[in-house]
């Protein structure tokens with residue numbers, strides 16, 4: 449018996465893995481599925497690339513007003529494969545938003561939001577907002593002119609919201625003088641949003657696993 453089989457037997461005797469694993473692996477795929485059903489999966493692949501490249505970038509990025517811009521320059525010019533990893537992170541962010549939009553449109557047009565999948569839809573809408581907010585919060589981090597002015601415009605849009613707008617703007621900027629804005633965006637980008645998206649993805653996937661893919665109308 450090879451090592452993998454022995455390891456599996458060892459774990460199976462302790463945790464009874466065979467039955468649930470066989471159930472998951474032998475699930476039949478409905479005949480009506482087509483390539484458009486890959487949009488959600490591709491969005492998830494993008495998220496996985498984002499997580500991996502984001503962790504690599506965090507090893508070199510410095511989230512202070514004095515060092516953010518120069519640390520990004522260093523990633524681009526000195527760190528081995530730095531420009532490649534940063535490029536992958538930035539481009540996959542765009543592809544992720546694009547694929548999430550395609551996925552949203554697809555499930556909308558096949559009316560997959562109808563009962564019993566209402567909460568899959570609601571978790572999807574939240575996932576969409578979180579994905580866009582990932583992009584927005586990441587945009588400031590290089591601290592170049594584009595980042596600064598894009599954030600100025602973005603937070604002003606938040607500020608124009610009725611009733612809660614001024615609070616949202618103050619929360620995002622972290623105060624009136626903008627000294628804290630970078631720290632706040634970095635904390636949202638690498639701590640808060642990853643935690644929120646993992647919880648939402650777990651909910652999204654477990655509902656899909658439990659209910660299966662919807663039948664055509």
Ligand code: HEM
Nearest residue numbers: 485488489491492552555560568569572573575576661662
């Ligand atoms: C990070 C973003 C997202 C990921 C990774 C994701 C992933 C997935 C995956 C893998 C599936 C199963 C395969 C498929 O039917 O495509 C799925 C199904 C579904 N998703 Fe998403 N999704 C995301 C965002 C959204 C958004 C924005 C919406 C809508 C607002 C949404 C609503 C749904 C619904 C209703 C289903 C069930 C489709 C059916 O049963 O036919 N998801 N999602």
